[in-house]
Amino acid sequence: MRVVELTSQSLSVRNGKIAQCSWSESVGFGVRVIVDGAWGFSAGAKLTKGGIEKTTRRAVEVARASASLKCGSVTLAAEAPHQDTWVAPQIVDPFSVPVEEKLQLLFSVDKVLRKGKKVAVAGSRMGFRREKILFANSEGALIRQVLVRSGAGYTVTASSGGEIQDRSYPCSFGGQHSAMGYELIGGLALLENAERIRDEAEALLRAAGCPSAEKDVIIDGPQLALQIHESCGHPSELDRVLGMEANFAGTSFMTPEKMGKLRYGSRLVNLVADTTLPTGLATRGFDDEGVAAQRWHIVKDGILVGYQTSREVAPVVGEKRSRGCARADGWWSVPMIRITNLSFMPGDWELEELIGDTKDGVLLSNNRSWSIDQRRLNFQFGTEIGWEIKKGKVGRMLKNPTYQGITPKFWASCDAICNERHWKPWGVVNCGKGQPMQVSAMTHGTSPARFRKVTVGVQNK
Amino acid sequence: MITAAGARSICRKVMQIAGKRKAEVILSAEETGLTRFANNAIHQNVTQSDVSVSIRAILGKKTARTNTNRLDRGSLEEAVERAFEVATIQEPNPELLPLPSAQKYRRVRSYFGGTARSTPAERAAAVKGAVGICKKQGASAAGAFSTEANLLAVGNTRGLFAAGRSTLSSFSVTVELDGAAGWAQEMATDVSEVDSRSAAGRAVAKALASRKPKGVEPGEYEVILEPAAVGDLVLMLGYYYADAFNAMAYMERRSPFSGKLGKRVLGRNFSLTEDPFHGLLPGRGFDLEGMPRKRVGLIEKGVLRALVHDRVTAKKMKTRSTGHAGPQPAPSGANVSSLVVSPGGATVEGMVGRSKRGILVTHFHYTNMVDVSKLIATGMTRDGTFLVENGRIIGPLRNMRFTQSLSEAFSNIVEVGKEQVLCEGFFGGGVVATGMRIKDFTFSMKRNSEEVRACRSLRTGRLGLQRSRAQRTLK
Numbered sequence: 001m002r003v004v005e006l007t008s009q010s011l012s013v014r015n016g017k018i019a020q021c022s023w024s025e026s027v028g029f030g031v032r033v034i035v036d037g038a039w040g041f042s043a044g045a046k047l048t049k050g051g052i053e054k055t056t057r058r059a060v061e062v063a064r065a066s067a068s069l070k071c072g073s074v075t076l077a078a079e080a081p082h083q084d085t086w087v088a089p090q091i092v093d094p095f096s097v098p099v100e101e102k103l104q105l106l107f108s109v110d111k112v113l114r115k116g117k118k119v120a121v122a123g124s125r126m127g128f129r130r131e132k133i134l135f136a137n138s139e140g141a142l143i144r145q146v147l148v149r150s151g152a153g154y155t156v157t158a159s160s161g162g163e164i165q166d167r168s169y170p171c172s173f174g175g176q177h178s179a180m181g182y183e184l185i186g187g188l189a190l191l192e193n194a195e196r197i198r199d200e201a202e203a204l205l206r207a208a209g210c211p212s213a214e215k216d217v218i219i220d221g222p223q224l225a226l227q228i229h230e231s232c233g234h235p236s237e238l239d240r241v242l243g244m245e246a247n248f249a250g251t252s253f254m255t256p257e258k259m260g261k262l263r264y265g266s267r268l269v270n271l272v273a274d275t276t277l278p279t280g281l282a283t284r285g286f287d288d289e290g291v292a293a294q295r296w297h298i299v300k301d302g303i304l305v306g307y308q309t310s311r312e313v314a315p316v317v318g319e320k321r322s323r324g325c326a327r328a329d330g331w332w333s334v335p336m337i338r339i340t341n342l343s344f345m346p347g348d349w350e351l352e353e354l355i356g357d358t359k360d361g362v363l364l365s366n367n368r369s370w371s372i373d374q375r376r377l378n379f380q381f382g383t384e385i386g387w388e389i390k391k392g393k394v395g396r397m398l399k400n401p402t403y404q405g406i407t408p409k410f411w412a413s414c415d416a417i418c419n420e421r422h423w424k425p426w427g428v429v430n431c432g433k434g435q436p437m438q439v440s441a442m443t444h445g446t447s448p449a450r451f452r453k454v455t456v457g458v459q460n461k
Numbered sequence: 462m463i464t465a466a467g468a469r470s471i472c473r474k475v476m477q478i479a480g481k482r483k484a485e486v487i488l489s490a491e492e493t494g495l496t497r498f499a500n501n502a503i504h505q506n507v508t509q510s511d512v513s514v515s516i517r518a519i520l521g522k523k524t525a526r527t528n529t530n531r532l533d534r535g536s537l538e539e540a541v542e543r544a545f546e547v548a549t550i551q552e553p554n555p556e557l558l559p560l561p562s563a564q565k566y567r568r569v570r571s572y573f574g575g576t577a578r579s580t581p582a583e584r585a586a587a588v589k590g591a592v593g594i595c596k597k598q599g600a601s602a603a604g605a606f607s608t609e610a611n612l613l614a615v616g617n618t619r620g621l622f623a624a625g626r627s628t629l630s631s632f633s634v635t636v637e638l639d640g641a642a643g644w645a646q647e648m649a650t651d652v653s654e655v656d657s658r659s660a661a662g663r664a665v666a667k668a669l670a671s672r673k674p675k676g677v678e679p680g681e682y683e684v685i686l687e688p689a690a691v692g693d694l695v696l697m698l699g700y701y702y703a704d705a706f707n708a709m710a711y712m713e714r715r716s717p718f719s720g721k722l723g724k725r726v727l728g729r730n731f732s733l734t735e736d737p738f739h740g741l742l743p744g745r746g747f748d749l750e751g752m753p754r755k756r757v758g759l760i761e762k763g764v765l766r767a768l769v770h771d772r773v774t775a776k777k778m779k780t781r782s783t784g785h786a787g788p789q790p791a792p793s794g795a796n797v798s799s800l801v802v803s804p805g806g807a808t809v810e811g812m813v814g815r816s817k818r819g820i821l822v823t824h825f826h827y828t829n830m831v832d833v834s835k836l837i838a839t840g841m842t843r844d845g846t847f848l849v850e851n852g853r854i855i856g857p858l859r860n861m862r863f864t865q866s867l868s869e870a871f872s873n874i875v876e877v878g879k880e881q882v883l884c885e886g887f888f889g890g891g892v893v894a895t896g897m898r899i900k901d902f903t904f905s906m907k908r909n910s911e912e913v914r915a916c917r918s919l920r921t922g923r924l925g926l927q928r929s930r931a932q933r934t935l936k
Contacts, residue, residue: 014792017554023543024528028511040581043509045530062494062506065581069589071502100550107552120713123793159714164834244499246603247635247644250826332509371829371862373841378862378906380839382831400832404862404906435605436495436507437889458831458839458864458905 002288003029003047004331005132009095012125013106016114019123021099028331031059037073038066041334076311077322079291081140086285088148089278090181094128097182102126105190112194113156118202120164124154125174126185133288141290149281149441150184151177151427154194158201165204165399167384169197171222172367177427177441178279200385203397210386210401212457216361217403218354218450223383224344225426225444226367231407232264232271233339233442234433235376236298237325238307240337242316248435250374253407254304256317262304265411270345271299273308275324280341281427281441282327288335291324298342302412310337329438336434343425343445347417351448354416361389362456364401380404380458402458410451418447462577462610463490463512465624471532472616475516478541483519485560485617487749487788488512492577492610496584499603501592506581515788518544519560522553524790554790558772560617566746566753569625569738576628576652577610584608587632591661595636598665604634608652611743615751623751627743631885632657635844636664641674641857643667644823644844646689648883648891650743667823667845674857677848677904683819683875684902685812685849690822691802692884692894695733697830697838698867699759699797705836706735706759706767708774709794717836717868718765726765727871732803733760735769735785739801741883741893747784748795754784759797763872771795801893805877812876812898814852819898821847821854825863828887836867839905840887864905873900 006026012019028045029052040063044055106124113122129149136142153175155168170176170188178184219227234240235252243251254262264271275293277283286292289311298306307317308325326335355363369382386401387394425445432439463471468488475486490512497505513530518541525547527540584606595602607630614624632655633646645663647655686694698705703717710716718726735757737744746754750772757767770778771786774794785795813821820842828840839862846858878896885891 017556017790017792018524018551019790019792020526021524021547021551022515022526022528023547025540026511026513026528026530028530030509038503039506041505041507043507043511045511058508062508062581065496065585066503066506068582068585069498069501069503069592071500098550099547103550103552120715121793157713157715159719159834162719162834164715164717242500243601243603243637244497244504246499246637247497247605247633332511334505334507336505369829369831369839371827371839371841373860373862374826374843378841378860380831380862380864380906402831432888435497436493436607 001029001031001136002328002331003134006330007095008127008129010127011102011106012123013103013110014123015121016110018103030328030331030334031056032334033059033063034074035060035063036067038063038070039074040066043332074312077314077320079311079322082286082290082292083142084285085144087146088179090148092182094150094182095130109154109190109194112191113154113198116158116198116202118158118160118205119156119198120159121157126152135288135290137290143286143290145284145286147284148179148181149177150180150182151175151429152185152188152190154190156198156201158205160205163205165201166368167197167201167204168366169193171426173430177281177429178425179281179283180279204385204399207397207399210362210398210457214453215456216358216450216452217454217456218358218361218363218448220365220448221424221446222426223364223367223381224446224449225428226370227381228271228342228344228444228446229339229428229431230370230372231376231379232298233342236307237337237339238309238313238316241307242313249433253375253377258304259317260303260305263302263412264299264304264408265302266414267302268347268417269299269302269411269414270297271342272345273298273323273340273342275340277341277425277443279425280443281429282340282443287324287326288328289322289326291322294324296323308337308340327440329440333438336438338433338440339431339442341443346420346423346447349416349418351418351422354418354450355389355394356392358389358450359391362398362401363387363389363394364403377407379407401456403454403456404458405454410454413452413454414449415452417449422447462492463612465614468612468614468624469622471514472614472622474534475514475537475541476616476618478538479618482545483560483618484541485517487515488614490612493607494579494581494584495605495607496581496588497605498588498592501596501602503585503588508581516540516544517789518548520545520548522555522557523548523551524554524557525551556773557790560619561621561751563620564751564753566623567738569744569746571628571650571743572626573628573651576608576630576650579608579652587657591634591657594658594661595665598638598669600636600638600665600668602634602636602661604632606632606657613745615747615749617751621751623747625745625747627745629743630655632660634661634664636668638668639672641668641671642844643671646885648885670847671845671857674859676859679904679906681901681903683816683898683900685809685816685819685821686897686899687809687823688878688882688894688896689824689884691897692892693825693828693886694838694867694870695800695802695894696886696890696892697828699800703830703833703836706769706797707794708768708770708778711768712774712777717834721765724765725763727760727763727868728874729763730805730874730877731760731763731871734758734801734803735797735799736801737799739799739893741881742799742891744799748786749788750786752782752784752786757783769795769797802895804879804881804895806879807876808880809878809896812896813849813854816849816898817851819849820858821849826887831864837864838867839864861904862906863903865903870899870902875900
């Protein structure tokens with residue numbers, strides 16, 4: 001059983017006016033049972049003896065219905081029943097910071113963004129979230145956790161003559177988010193970058209279109225974070241591999257017989273799952289099955305070596321213990337395998353060096369669109385902005401850059417990764433999975449990296 | 462589930478707490494059940510219920526909102542006072558309009574007690590029936606059967622109150638057989654109209670017909686799109702990303718149709734309506750300000766005739782609200798949510814029969830907008846893609862990626878289907894769509910040798926959970 005108290009605050013300013021200033025709280029609980037060898041789950045908000053009994057009886061009823069069409073009984077990998085408390089570290093409680101201070105920063109950013117003559121929309125936002133979770137199970141686990149999240153960012157839309165271009169900072173999808181307190185906000189340098197971002201949005205209106213060609217691409221942190229998410233994060237969720245997402249988001253080409261054998265990428269490619277990563281959005285002491293946080297490789301030296309698992313599916317790949325990836329997006333949802341913090345380990349290049357070493361390429365920054373097939377192989381991404389690289393120098397700005405590829409071929413073409421100095425953890429807060437849909441958050445740490453001979457500039461006719 | 466009377470009682474409580482101050486409340490209640498299956502077995506089965514309120518405080522031109530699902534008097538008082546406290550420190554919004562007064566609403570019938578009362582056992586039985594059909598063919602089925610009941614109410618201190626209930630049921634199934642796949646879905650507000658066995662039968666037929674697919678070169682093709690595929694493209698146009706019919710987006714020049722009201726934007730044989738009263742949709746008669754919703758003819762024979770408005774954009778464009786307001790303030794504007802494609806006269810089979818060379822598409826996967834200004838979208842075909850020549854389906858095709866301007870696609874419609882079907886887009890949302898035959902549709906990428914190699918062992922080595930339960934470990 002999980003009892004969750006969720007508190008959140010959302011603020012946004014749009015074109016000089018407050019678009020959102022809201023405070024939310026939601027309290028409830030979810031009960032998951034195994035009856036007659038099958039799962040049942042029910043959730044409710046009435047935290048009374050009667051309410052809990054009714055919801056639990058409902059969960060049992062649901063499990064009995066599941067048992068009418070099961071194949072084998074559910075058994076779970078062992079996990080010691082932890083009794084513990086884990087609290088996410090923070091320096092400044094974001095809920096203690098006055099709303100006026102937060103709005104003042106957003107309005108200051110908004111003022112700079114709207115100075116552009118071709119700016120149609122300027123939108124800046126901040127969001128904060130705290131989850132208090134109490135988990136208990138019939139094995140004796142009793143865990144209390146407090147998770148915190150802060151995030152901020154802005155997007156400016158420029159428009160002229162039918163052309164519409166966006167630029168976002170620090171990254172797309174509402175900005176940068178971390179499991180931190182308000183101390184995150186100062187470090188984002190929001191105001192300091194507003195003028196540049198605005199000018200780039202307007203410049204994109206006049207920029208050349210991305211050529212259709214095969215190029216060496218250097219992909220920056222925020223875009224590479226999404227690449228990792230879509231082409232490694234999702235296909236390494238073991239429940240998906242086993243067919244449990246087949247009806248919605250699909251399956252995976254990373255099937256279990258390939259573990260230890262599949263060349264996923266070049267020997268430089270190391271993708272590490274880490275639920276202990278400081279400030280990671282998936283970081284916690286224990287997952288929503290009471291499994292302690294861990295760190296392990298999904299891809300090591302380019303070879304597939306691991307999966308993201310739960311207690312139910314870990315044994316399929318010969319693991320005695322779950323990796324602790326089961327999370328629910330609220331008290332109302334059933335825990336399921338979610339991508340944890342999954343990061344691309346740094347290399348040893350300086351970014352300037354890498355650009356200098358590239359003869360004919362494109363530098364791609366910040367996601368704009370994304371699409372990938374149901375086995376996580378055939379993908380197409382678009383970024384907000386790009387720059388040509390010719391003979392080691394960054395040249396003209398490019399608009400509407402896109403690139404496409406096949407996952408293992410793409411990662412096999414990675415021949416250079418920037419070093420730790422360029423490595424940053426990028427938060428993703430809009431990961432959708434499951435039926436009913438759940439929205440989860442995780443962090444992907446990465447440095448910029450180069451990939452050779454990638455098809456860019458997918459054109460329509 | 463909470464009734465309209467119960468919702469009114471909670472709204473009244475909030476108004477009493479607000480006293481002489483101005484306030485608005487949106488109450489949202491839901492009860493959902495979803496039975497999910499994969500590898501021919503139920504692996505996830507959930508129910509959930511909740512009631513929450515969103516309380517907006519108004520102080521002159523200042524406003525703020527709190528949301529809570531704690532509905533006891535003390536918690537509601539706390540929520541109301543917090544909303545007013547935060548409103549006090551806001552910057553005034555010069556565009557903030559006074560609360561609307563009491564309104565009259567058109568009745569919408571989209572609540573069916575049978576759907577609301579659906580039990581886990583009933584859903585499991587329906588799933589079992591569908592899986593049985595798949596198992597007979599040696600196929601593996603994955604899918605979901607959901608039933609939900611919702612109540613939405615809006616009230617304010619000017620005496621406005623609106624409440625409406627709706628239900629929705631959806632059964633979808635993906636069938637895999639010998640490495641091929643087929644898919645089908647049925648959605649209805651009345652669960653008795655959702656036939657899981659029929660859907661399973663159609664998905665099995667597609668999977669059987671999809672074995673040993675061949676590839677075709679990327680390029681332009683005539684396509685025959687089944688309603689689910691059309692629905693996904695239409696939703697991209699209006700519901701997510703493009704904001705094509707949002708009056709605020711229109712005025713801000715970020716809609717692909719900005720400046721084109723009254724002009725032809727799509728083909729003459731394409732008409733699209735925002736119709737919250739359509740019999741297939743789980744509609745309601747009011748928006749989130751409590752204004753009456755209206756039927757809006759958005760595109761008539763290819764001409765952009767109207768946009769959707771809330772009171773703010775209606776005032777700016779000197780027209781009337783169409784009843785499409787979101788929670789206020791909503792500076793990004795009003796949104797469509799009940800799109801209906803006007804039917805033509807063709808059947809999908811007829812469109813196939815009249816195609817000299819084309820591709821029949823069941824539905825799309827992971828559709829997304831690449832360039833909003835040109836309405837360029839991308840996505841993959843999935844679960845039943847077939848080559849048509851001289852009026853006959855001659856064989857299955859490997860899945861392909863399309864990259865296509867939607868304005869060009871909807872200007873190149875050859876035929877429109879006559880059957881309207883309630884469909885769901887890849888990113889959610891419901892739409893009433895028909896099939897379509899469209900010429901010059903661009904497929905930008907085909908499955909190549911790397912993909913085929915990477916997938917090969919899926920056919921022989923993939924483990925379903927049922928095997929894992931038998932074997933426990935893989936060595």
